[in-house]
Structure formats: structure tokens, C-alpha cells
Amino acid sequence: MGTILDPLVELFNGKAFKPHPGDAALPLGKRFSGQVIVVVGGGPRAWTQRVRFDGQGVPSLSGARSLAMKRGSVEWGQHLENEAISTSGWAVLLAEQWQAAYASASAASVGGNRVEKMLRVREHASQFGDERISDDAIRVTVDHPSMDTSVVVGVRATNLEQGTRDLVENGFHIAAVRVAVLAYLERHLTGLQREQQALERTIVVTDGQSALIVGVCNQAFDTTDGGVSYCVNRPSDLGSHVLDRITKPERVAAWGGKIDLIGPEMPWSSETQPADINVRQLPAPEPALCAVDGAVCHDFRLDLQEMRGALPAWMRPAFLGILLLVCACLSGLAWQLKSGLFLEGRIGQKMAETNMNQQAAAAAWKKIDGLKKEEKRAQQIGAWLENTYHAQSLVHSFLKAIPADVALDGMEITAAEGTPQLKLKFTLVGNEDSLAIASRAIEARLYELQYEIAQRDDPISAAQRRGGVTYGWTIIMPTFGSS
């Protein structure tokens, strides 16, 4: 998760758009613009010096150099802790006890960027030095401005471990590990190249305790044995030591006696300096400022690695814009979800109401069906009753209507299927007048009972029937409820 979360945090806090403080590929001025770092001098009597970078990355001393203290002492540890808290917490360590040699191959021939070149030099150390540099040394090179040659400087890894551990344990991060004289040399060569001056004078760089002699002949590094050498000695003896080396006749012959001396002035007296030696004393740079100079690139850090670079500045507003869009989308999403869920609830309510209404409607229709059945049943019963009549009443009334002088031989009432009609057939016996009276009486009686006579068949005479006359009438029942 660190591979995603750490960059994400840097994107949010804006560090992603600034150079990484530990990026060896960038000058310190770019890495720490606007901040204060601490340069720590190595050696038994260590010191610290604050350096402030302005907004353009130009360094300047910030405060006085602290007094030299014994490394490893409690006092030194407390001092480092305070400095780490008071500053950015990043330090440049100036390493001591270095070794130097000439290399016939230049680091420039190694492909890749500057950090990759340094890592390649460390990986193939034998190619860039000789046996005079101890095997466990960490090596860096300073290339000739134009020739494919280098000066190789090594610092023992154990010494670096001690120095860096001392700082890390007291709260510092290591911004770079440098050698003072190599920083002088590198800055000097860069200055010559920037001013397009040829390399014509042998270079002697010193920090007062050690000296690096880089012989130059024919505008190139002196590749002969001893062409590049170094010496470490007491400050009082360092001058004579260096003088011995540069005044050897073969060196004077090869180098032409022209020397550029960079660093504190050597304690040479006019008596000891040979007349054929032309020593040009260049201004002694402040070690702390030189160590953080933008022209100085070398770095002896044990954990040297290529760090992530800064993202282009335009990506910051783009990233913030995307974040805003994401926030807007998420806000919109939340709003839409809220609206959708609200609608979901309303839809559920509507559907429940719809179901309730549909069920109520279905119940009502079912009730209507039941009512229709009741209605139909009532119509059936009504129709049935309309087609019924009271037979006893009809027969009794019929019999009572017959006069005493007329006899009934028989009667028959037959209902017509599906109609309120009755077929009334009866046979009366009597004289002709009596039969006529009886017939009218029966007729009148039927009318009294609300029956209607729809049809009269011709009476069948007595001649056709023995002893009587048969009548055949079609009568219609009274309307239901009328009687």
C-alpha cells in the first residue's frame, strides 16, 4: 500500500510537485529552496554550519559555525538533536579520510543520468581507480571537462557508516555526503568550463588538513604515475609535503610549474618556494557554501539512489481539478442516490396504493357479480312466480260459477310451457239456455279473478259429444301481484 498511499499523500500535501530532498540528481539549492540545512564537518573535532537557501536556491551562511566538538560525545549528540529540530532536519556530511587516484576512463562514458553513472562507478570500482584505493571504499569521480579521463576519490565505507549513523541517530536525514577538496575541485573545473577556459594549470586543492594534487599537462590530466596524488598531514606539515611533490623536477617539467592553489594559503615562505614554480592562490571558499554549491555533484551516500523527481507544476491544478471533479461526481452520486431512493420509496407507496385500490376494485367487482347473481336469481324467481297461478282458487271459482241446472262433466287445465297461458277445457251438461248462462257466468268469474280470455274455440256440440257441450278456452293468468 505504501507504493500507492505515500505518493497519494505527497500529491495531497503538494510535496509531489517539489523535488525530493534526497534526490541526488538535483542540486541542493533546488531541493531545499527556502529552507535551512546543516553542513556537518567530519573528523575527530566535528563542527556544524547552517546554510540557508533563498527562493532561487542560492545558498548563504546562516549564523556562525558552531564550535568544534568531540565526535561521539554527549554534548555533540545534544547539539545535533537541537540542530535537527531547529532546521529542516537535513544535513550534508563532509567526509574525512579520503583517497584519490587517476582513472583513464571517464564516468561520462557510462550511460544514464548522473545518479545512474555514480551507481555504475560504484558497481565497477576497479575500472575507475587502482589498488591504492582500499577495496571497501565508496568511489566517485570528477571528470575532466572535455577529455575522457577522471579523478577518482574513495572514502572507506566504514567511515561513512560511522558518520552517517551519528547524524541519523540524532534526528537528521542525509542530503549528501561530500569531500571538501573534491567539492573545491569540482566547482573549479565547472567554473573553467562555464567560462570556456582551458585547463592549463595543475590544481592543488586543500582544506587545510588534506590536499589533492591533480597534475595537468597539455590541457589534460597527467596520466603518469603520481600524476594525481593526495596527502594528509598535520596542517603545519601539509604545505611542505605538497611542496615536495610539486617541485620534483619531473613534475615541474611535465606541468610547467604552473599551479593553481585552491584553499587556505599554504605556509610557504618565499625562501622555500622555487623560482620556477608559479603558484596562483585562488580565494579560499567557505567549505560549507562550497559543499552545497549547485556545481558540486558528487555524493558518497551509502544509500544513494535515484529518488522520484517532481511532477510538472501544471499537474497540480490538473490533479486538484480532477479531485474536485471526483468530489463533484461523488456529491452528485450521493444526491442522485438520495433522490433515487426517495423515488424508490414513493414508487413503493404508489404501488402499494395501486395494489390496495386494485384489490378493493376487485372486491367491488366480485360484490357486483354477487349482486348480479342475486338479481338474476330474483328475476328467475319473479319469472317463475309470474307463471304460476292458484289452481284451487281457479277450480273452486269455476265450480261456483256453474248454475245449479248445469252439470259439470269434467274440466281440464293445462299450462302452456314457458308462458302464463292456460288451456281451459270443460264439458257442461244442460239445456242450451242454461249452458249459455253457465258459459257467461264462468267467463264473468274468470274476469273477476283477473284472468283474461285470449281465445275461445268453438264449442263442441252435444251432437258430437254425448250429453254435453265441451268448451276450449285459452286464458291468461293475472299479472303477478295484481290479485
Next chain:
Amino acid sequence: MTMPYFRNTLLLVGFLFAGAFIAFLTAVMWVGQQRIKFADSGRSELQARAERAAAEGEAKLREEQIQTLRDFVIAWEPGFHIAPAKDLGNYLRNELARKATNHGLVSEGAVTPAETKNYPVGGTTIRVQQVSIKVVGDSLPSILSWLGSVERTFAIARVDSVTLSTYGSRSASLAITLLHPVEETPARTMPVSGGSN
């Protein structure tokens, strides 16, 4: 080195943006569909409400209108349930014979067809059980009284035919064919008793 270090994070941010955007668009479309569904459900609800109101209105109207008919049915319906349909023929036959005996008449074997029949009436049909019986007696009033008793007991029965024959002044016979509706729905009341005479 710059981009590889931030690549996964930038990809994550990109995916996050794409995911959020797609989720937002999906939510917008979902809400759009929800709005359509809401409108549809509103229309359905209105339609169902109108259908309910119409149905309930019609039911109420019919309920009010049918009250008289219902009273009529309640008054007459028990007559349909004097006996179960399968037993109606026997029941009628026995009742008619019993009544004849009670009236001092001689009945000549009542006849009932094995099957009921549909009888057309008033544009519809009604299922009826037919029974025929002939009674003979010395007294015409007894015969008429028997007929009245039958009609009172089986109030909704229809006398399909009546044949009265007299034999001088001493005896007469009455043959009737009776049609009695068969109950088509379960009986709601207990069978009506045959009466005392």
C-alpha cells in the same frame, strides 16, 4: 523515475475519477428511470383509484337497487329448499300421497320422472322436478281442500295441469301434474315441513 513512482497513484486517481464519473452517470440514468417509473406508478395509481371508485360506486348503486329484490328473494327462496335435489321427487310423491290420505282420498300412485328437466320461463330456464298424481274421493270439497293444501305447502310449485272428472254426484277424481323448482344452491334454510293436513 518521476512517473513510475506516481504511476500507480495517478492511475488510481484516474480510475477513481472514471469510476466516480461512471457511477454518477449510472446514478443519473437510474434516477431518470426511477422518475419514469414514478410517473407510471402515479398514473397506475390514479387509474386504479378511478377503477375502484367506479366499481364501488356501481356496487353501492346496485346494493341500493337490489334491496327490494333481495327482500323478495328472501321471502320466496326458502320454498326452493324443501328437500335436496336428488330427494325432491320422492319427497314430493310421499307428501302428496300423505296429504291425500290425510284428506280421506285415495291416491293412485304418484309418478315422478327419474330426471329433472329445464323448464323455460320468462326468457330463462329453471330446473324443475315433475310429479303427477291422481286422487279419487267421495267429496269434491275434500279434493279441492287437498289441492289447496298442496298449493299452500308447496307455495312455489306450479300446477302444470289439472284434470277434474266427476262421476255423478257421489265421486270425483283430480289428476294434477306439479312442477317444483329444484334447488341449485345449497339450502340456506331447513326444509319446510309438509304441514299438518
